[in-house]
Amino acid sequence: MSYKLILGNRRYSGWSLRAWLLFKHFGIDCVHEVVPLYTEEFERFRKDCIPARQLPTLIVTEAGSRQVIWDSLSIVELLNERHPDVGIWPSCHRLRAAARSLCAEVHSGFTALRSKLPVNLDRRYTTFTPDGEAANDIERICGLWNWARTEFQCGGPYLFGENMSAADVFFTPIASRFRTYSIALDDRSRTYADLLLHHPAVVEFVRAAKQEVWKMEHNEFDLN
Ligand SMILES: N[C@@H](CCC(=O)N[C@@H](CS)C(=O)NCC(=O)O)C(=O)O
Incomplete structure (x- = not known):
């Protein structure tokens, strides 16, 4: 069995960062390819990888x-089924259920954060102020991080204890948005966001992102 992971432009694709970190952190071998979004290559990818x-x-x-598998959450579940010993989900069923709820909310929610603070791994805005909806998302996210720690008392530094799980992987691009837009966080949330961003696989991804040449207008804007 072999895996080929196709990523979008690293600079802008938070979903791709999730899949990348999943493979790297859990030590699952794959080859990867970057397909720049909305280019002819991207159209070719769509034809080659139907549906x-x-x-x-x-x-x-x-x-x-x-077999073509798409969507980061189904990639998580496929890898979890095929590599049950690497610990993608916490081993305790209560923690696992909570981790799945968190991932599901990241996957389907936080739409204001996603649209108003687009991922850009090569920018740092120092004067950005999130609007009310985005601020609500940010508050909810930090609230969830604190809730997971208080509710389950796993210690840390990750949400469910000593080991990174898919929930931490899913929050990593969110941590990158907090960094890009210089979002003020409480100390605990800041420490956690920094931990995710200092993961060697994330550092490697960001370094490669900074070398990419493709630019997408939606994710590149100037603040006055
Ligand atoms: N729910 C999907 C979202 C993936 C997604 O939105 N990918 C973006 C790049 S970050 C994309 O391919 N956009 C191109 C398009 O939607 O046409 C996942 O979890 O993988």
Whole structure:
């Protein structure tokens, strides 16, 4: 069995960062390719990887057959099924259920944060003020981080104890938004966000992102 992970522009693709970190942190081998969004290459990717429409996408090749898996949450579940010993989800069922709820909310929610603070791993805005909806998302996220620690008392430094789980992986691009837009955080949330961003696989991803040449207008704006 082999994996090929197709990523969007690292600079802008928080979803791709999740998939990348998942493979790297849990030590699962894959080859990867970057397909710049909204280019001819991206159109070719869509034709080659039907029915996937978005990145990241995973191609699993096994016994001569090729399967396309798309959407970061289903990539998490596929890897969890195939690599049950690496600890993608916490081992305790209560923690696992909570971790899944957090991932599900990240996956389907925080739309204001996503649209108004687009991922840009190569920018740092120092005068950005989130509007009310985005501020609500930020407050909710920090509230969830604190809730997980208080509710389960796992110690840390990750949400569910000593080990990173898929929940921490899912919050990593959010931590990158907090850094890009210089969002003020309480001390505990700041320490946690910094921990995620200092992960060697994230540092490697950000370094590569800074070398990319493709630019997307939506994610590149100037503040006066
Ligand atoms: N729910 C998807 C979201 C993936 C996503 O939105 N990918 C963006 C890049 S970060 C994309 O491919 N955008 C191109 C498009 O939507 O046409 C996931 O979890 O993987």
